[in-house]
Amino acid sequence: MAAYKAPLRDMRFVMNELFSGTTLHQLPGYEDMTPDVIDAVLEEAAKICEQVLHPINRSGDEEGCTYENGVVRTPKGFREAYQTFCDGGWTSIACKPEFGGQGMPKLVNSMVEEMICSSNLSFGMYPGLSHGAYVALEAYGADELKQQYLPKMVSGEWSGTMCLTEPHCGTDLGMIRTKAEPRGDGSYAITGTKIFISAGEHDLTENIxxxxxxxxxxxxxxxxxxxxxxxxxxxxxxxNTPGPRNGVMCGAIEHKMGIKASATCVMNFDGATGWLVGQPHKGMQAMFAMMNTERLAVGVQGLGLGEASYQGALAYAKDRIQGRSLTGTKNPEAKADPILVHPDVRRMLLTQKATMEGSRALVGWVAQALDLANHHPDPAVRQESEDLVALLTPIVKALLTDLGYEATNIGVQVYGGHGYIREWGMEQYIRDARIAQIYEGTNGIQALDLVGRKMPANAGRSLRRFFHPVAEYLEAKGDDDDMEEFVLPLAKAFTRLQQATGAVAQKGMVNRDEAGAAATDYLRLFGLTALAYLWCRTVDVARARLAEGANGDAAFYEAKIKTARFYMQRVLPQTGALFSCIMAGGASMMDFADHEF
Structure with a gap:
């Protein structure tokens, strides 16, 4: 099985250097969140992920969940791991202290989430869904409901789900048929069927x-x-202990391509007693509080699995000997050189490294903005941060799950035939990663959200939260010759993004199909440009640290600069092809008659 080691050094770089995470403790509510405290949290999170969750990842995949007469059992070791997880307080780190939470910043929680996803995504689904339910209930639930349910959910004694999809409707939730009949005592009778409900039934908690x-x-x-x-x-x-069984039962579990140790359930509600959360007919508002949390978390899933695959591929490339270097023997004492010497293997590994480290920086940027939006004392800063989060949420979800899936595929390719064999653990990453591009709104839906909602929102105000800092950065770096090899590719990609934005907006006003046809390519163009901007800022930090002496960590900063160079030269050029596709318009697909398919 491929090994996993939490990338703590790079996480510290993102929090403490790239985004100056030391300022977190200056925000109201985060006074105790000093770098030393945060570092200790990450160290402990790494231990439980590496030593408790990762060892049961493959066995959980092979055993899967079992279903019998409405009862779902998780694989061997999951109940014990969950109890250890709860005992360590990991279900509560991003929850409010008034409900028993630790009140950790979103920036810290995102790094912990990445470790969980890398080590055991199926396990992470259970507390992950609970946190999403916590977010919606905390934001919109009546005080009585919050006091009764949230402390138990925060402690991990009770878990949570989100029940949206029905057999006949997924994205188009307006078609749902589940009914809620008032009972006259403030409760409602809920009747209907929901499908694809992650963690809908299991044996980890005493109540769901x-x-x-x-x-x-x-x-x-x-x-x-x-x-x-x-x-x-x-x-x-x-x-407030579990009493009579409510009228809700699991009718079946799905047999899936991946995340097999996560129970994906058909849930039947037969006059089940429920209570309204928020206002009548305003459920989508409350649900989107949960959905947006989950969409960012799903982006982190792509990052986590891509990181795990990269680590496995790198270890294999250093160990596996096969053939000789094209420029002469590098390991004369062995019968062959390690495959790491081959250009194509290095291309694959650097693609994984550049996209995953760039993705981690993007997660850090959005997570920091969430912390500012929720805690900064200046209303203007809060609004600017909210705008940035709204704009980048669909990009984080779609781009990072696409890049993560691509990285897991690369990992198998590095292994060759051995990567296709279960025992090595690499093919599981592909199967687990595939769902992240689908659930919480398919990536195509994220692209439509970006061009249809986020671009025009508030007369383009959200767009300015990205466009303005990038433009200001490029202007500031215009005379920096040492940065030209990084800034010039960013400038070209940014120009393409600006032109594509104008074209999509203009064409979309005349014909919405034009915006829809461009949406997926536009989102990727936007996302790759955002990563290029973050790589430029990364190089700025690395160069400054090297100039200061790097405090014995020169190799780390030099590798950052070289990885950025690879990204600019070998990944970012995709934006040229994406731009051409966008500007070609949608006629080639929309003029194709239905019967011609």
Whole structure:
């Protein structure tokens, strides 16, 4: 099985150097979050991920979850690992102290999430869904509901789900048929069927709290008629312990390509007792609080799996001997050289390294913006940060899951035939990564969200949160000859992005199909340009540290500069082809008659 070691050095770089994470403790509510405290948290997170979660990753995949008569059992070792996870307080790190949480910054939580995803994504689904449910309930639930349910969810004693999809509808939630009938005592009877419910039933917690989309009898048509309800598996007794079984049962679990140790359930609600979360017919507002949290988390899943695959591929490339270097023997004492000497292997490894480290920087940027949006005392800073998060959320979800899937494929390719064999553990990363491009809104939906909602929102205000700092950066670096090899490729990509933005907006106003046809290519163009900007800033930091003497860490900073160079020369040129596709318009696909397919 491929080994995993948490990339703590690079995480510290992102938090403490690239984004000056030392300022976190200056924000209200984060006074105790000093670099030393954060570093200790990451060290402990690394231990549980490397020593507890990673060792049961492959066995969990091979055993999977089992279903019998409505009961779902997780694989061997998962219950013990979950208890260890809860005992360490890991279910509570990003939750508010008033509910028993630790109140950690989102920036820190994102790094911990990455480690969990790298070491055991299936396991991470259980606390991950609970946190999403916590976010929605904390933001929109009545005080009574929050006091009753959130402390148990924060501690990990109870878990949570999000129940959206139905057999006949996925993205188009306005078509849902699940009904909520008022009972006259403040509760509702929930009836309907939901599918693809992650962690809908399992044996890790004593109760499961479902957040369910349903329609009231007087609901308007479409998405405007959706309400959100809290439906527990067991109805709490007076002392808030699980009491009678509610009218909700798991009807089946899915047999999936990947994340096999995560129970994906069909959930049947038969007059189940539930309580309204938020206002009637405003369920989408509350659900999107959860969805946006989950979309960022799913982007981190792509990063985590790509990082794990890179580590496995790199270790194999150093160890596997095969053939000789094209420029002469490099290991004369052996019968062959390690495959790391071959240009194509180095191309694959550097593609993984450049895209995953760039992705980590992008996650850090968005996570820091979330912390500022939630805690900065200046309303203007909070608004600017909210705008940036709104703009970059679909990009993080779609780009990072695409790049993560590509990285896991590369990992198998580095191994060759051995990568295709289960025992090495590399093919599991591909299977696990594939779902991240689909759930929480397919990547095509993320692209439509970017061009259809985020671009025009508030007269383009969100776009300015990205365009302005990049333009200012390029202007500031215009006379820096030492940065030309990095800044010039960024400038070219940024020009393409600006031109594509104008073209998509203009054509989309006349014909929405034009915007839809360009959306996926536009999102990737945007995302790759964002990574180029972050790589330029990374080089700035690395050069400054080297000039200061690097404090014995010169190799790390030199590698950063070289990785940035590879990204600019071998990855960023994709933006040229993407730009050509966008500017070609949508006629070649939309003029194709249905019967001609």
């Amino acid at each position: 709290i479902h957040l369910v989309l349903a329609k009231l009898p007087d609901a308007p048509e479409g998405a405007k008629g959706i309400s959100l309800f809290l439906v527990p598996k067991f109805l709490p007794d007076a002392d």
